[in-house]
Amino acid sequence: MKLIDPKTGIEVLSPEECLRLLRTQEVGRLAVAVGGFPAIFPVNYVVDDDGVLFRTGAGTKLEAVTRGGSVVFEVDHLDTAARSGWSVILNGRAHEITKYDNAAVRQRAGRLALYPWSQHDKPHLVRISDATVTGRRVRGRSVAES
C-alpha cells in the first residue's frame, strides 16, 4: 500500500522499501553535529543487514563517530529531467568496528564489497545501526505546474 500525502504529492516509504532503495546506491552523505555545528561528508557505503557500513580515515568523521553522538545518513536518487526522486534518511548512532567487536560482525564487514573511491588510506570501519529509517518519494511534475 502506498502512503501518499494528497496535499504534497509526496509518498512516504516503508522501512522495507527504504532498505531496498539503500541497497541500490553506493554513495550517501553523513551529517554530524560537531560542537553544535553541522558537518556533512559524502561517503561510500554498503548495507549490512539493517545497518550501513563505511570506511574512513582519522579525522572529523571518525571523531564524531567515536564520541558516540547521533548521526544522520542520507541517500537519494534523483531524476532531474523527470523532476522525481526519492530520499532515505537514517537517524542513528555510529560506532567503529574494532577487534573488540563480535567476530561474526567483523568477518561479515570484511567480506562486504566496500571500496572507497579515493585512494586515501581509510583503515577505520564504521557502522550505523539501530537507526530510525524514513524515506520519501516525489513524483515529477512539469515546471509549468509550479
Place this chain on the structure above:
Amino acid sequence: MKLIDPKTGIEVLSPEECLRLLRTQEVGRLAVAVGGFPAIFPVNYVVDDDGVLFRTGAGTKLEAVTRGGSVVFEVDHLDTAARSGWSVILNGRAHEITKYDNAAVRQRAGRLALYPWSQHDKPHLVRISDATVTGRRVRGRSVAES
C-alpha cells in the same frame, strides 16, 4: 592549475570552480544542528551571485534557519560507473528573505527559476550567504586497485 593531493588522488577545487559546478545541479542537501543533533534535508536550489537560494515550508528547516545558526549545504555529482565525482560544500549562515530585505534582493530572488519538486506549499525563501565554499573531485579507479 589543479591542486591534486598525490597521496589521495583527490583534487581540491577552487572557489570559482565550486560555484561553476553548483550552477550545474539543482538539488543539494542542507545540514543543520538542532539542539546538538544533526539533521539533513534534500532541497531544490538555485545559485544567486555567490549565494544559494531555496524554498521551504514552515518546519525544522525554517526554524534552524531563522535561529541564525550555521548551516552546511552539500551538492555532488557522481558517476558510479567511472567511480568518479565531485562534491562542493558551503559552510555559512542562512536567513529568510523577507519584506525587510533589500528590494533588489527580493526582486532577483523572485526572478530565479526556483521550482520545488514537491507540490507542498513552500512560501519561505531562504538564502545561504557569506559561505565558505570548498570542493573536491575524485577521479575513478578500478575496483581491482582498491
